[in-house]
Amino acid sequence: MKSSWVLNTLFVFVILVFFFLFVQGKLPSSTKHRQLQALSRKSKPGSKTTVVFNVLSFGAVGNGITDDSQAFNKAWDSACQSKKSALLLVPAKYSFMIQATIFRGPCKSRLIFQIDGALMAPDGPKAWKQKNGKLDSWVVFQSITGMSLQGDGLIDGRGEKWWNLHKRPEKAISFDFSFELTIRGVRVENSPKFHMAFNMCKNVHVERISIKAPANSPNTDGIHLEKTNNLKIYNSFISSGDDCISIGTGCHNVDIRNVTCGPSHGISIGSLGRDKSRACVSNITVSDSVIKHSTNGVRIKTWQGGSGAVSKITFQNIKMDTVLNPIIIDQFYCLDNMCPNQTSALSISDVSYKSIRGTYDVSGPPVHIACSDSVPCRNVTLSGVQLRPAQGKSLLKPFCWEAYGSIYTHPSSTLPPVSCLLNGPPKKIAKFDVDHHSQC
Ligand SMILES: *[C@@H]1O[C@H](CO)[C@@H](O)[C@H](O)[C@H]1NC(C)=O
Ligand SMILES: *[C@@H]1O[C@H](CO)[C@@H](O)[C@H](O)[C@H]1NC(C)=O
Ligand SMILES: *[C@@H]1O[C@H](CO)[C@@H](O)[C@H](O)[C@H]1NC(C)=O
């Protein structure tokens, strides 16, 4: 009699806990659903329950000072080896300091990395334990298929003490060679350099995250992509001392939507083609977004001397608020003004700007399309571009160089009037351009 009373009370308690989590929305609906189902079936052995691996149970202290790396590694190893789907819990109300760590897959089943508390980097170079003298990334997720990194906790890169140094950890959070990833809800702040990077990943969904670093923190890009395909970034906030999002070589099928960006250097494709390298980027869409108080809006930047192609790029329904160069293509990208002129370049084609509205900073120009002398830009199209000076009345003249394309709204309703685009296909399509393009 007594033990069944205890069991019943326990059962009701467990139901209440899950109901609480459910109401709090801390678990994704599929997990909630599965857990409630599993509960109602009283967790038959072998049913698809989610097993929780709380880092506190692996010895983590969570006072923000103690090195909790080992506990995290143990929790990861157990979660990763779990045959049932695992939830690695970084609980709320605790701060966990961990050193540079690689969480390696492949794991036995899908995994949820739930950050409700704070995850903190070592506090600057003195606290950072070097591995082989290399400064690469702080937290790396490698070779993982099917993971959600989620929660409403904080990932704190504690970059302040790094920002005036040349050698710094390259990334706070890096996903390498990984597939089927969801990143949802988390806040990432003050990385020593890039905040979040995806390298050689596929099928990635980033949703409702926020990234924040001061406008004067150097090279603190929000999200950097490299050789990554089928990636979506939706409904997120990013402000930093460099690009909100930068898209490197080998990226295709990227969809960015409803991102509020700035202060920052804008959303960029590139830089590409440095040191005569080859780069291919295609099918990138940025839509329904806001870019504010930034040096650039939507930008494509390539170095002279590279090869490859950037094609099928759409910038659509973007509101600019006090942006220095809202629309910019720069094929003469150079950091020190000492780059010699080269005869080769990436080709840029099929770039469309639709409904780009708002204000530009008076030092503009609002439209700057500088393409390569040897490989002109092809099929650059503008429609519904309405950009006004943030202060004063003087309209700055758009700048174009070797830029071919068309305007699909009446020229007089395009603001500022853009008359510098050249008509039709360029007369000189270099042979190497065609060759290189076909190889991308
Ligand atoms: C855009 O993202 C914000 C922040 O996540 C969200 O509150 C808003 O509902 C989103 N808008 C749309 C149209 O999805
Ligand atoms: C372009 O990317 C989108 C996702 O952003 C995808 O749905 C579409 O199929 C891609 N188009 C091509 C031609 O690959
Ligand atoms: C490179 O070319 C541009 C014009 O295309 C010219 O103005 C500039 O002086 C050249 N720079 C060098 C270093 O030759």
Ligand SMILES: *[C@@H]1O[C@H](CO)[C@@H](O)[C@H](O)[C@H]1NC(C)=O
């Ligand atoms: C120009 O680019 C647009 C997309 O930006 C595309 O729909 C159109 O087919 C292209 N035109 C040519 C002639 O390639």
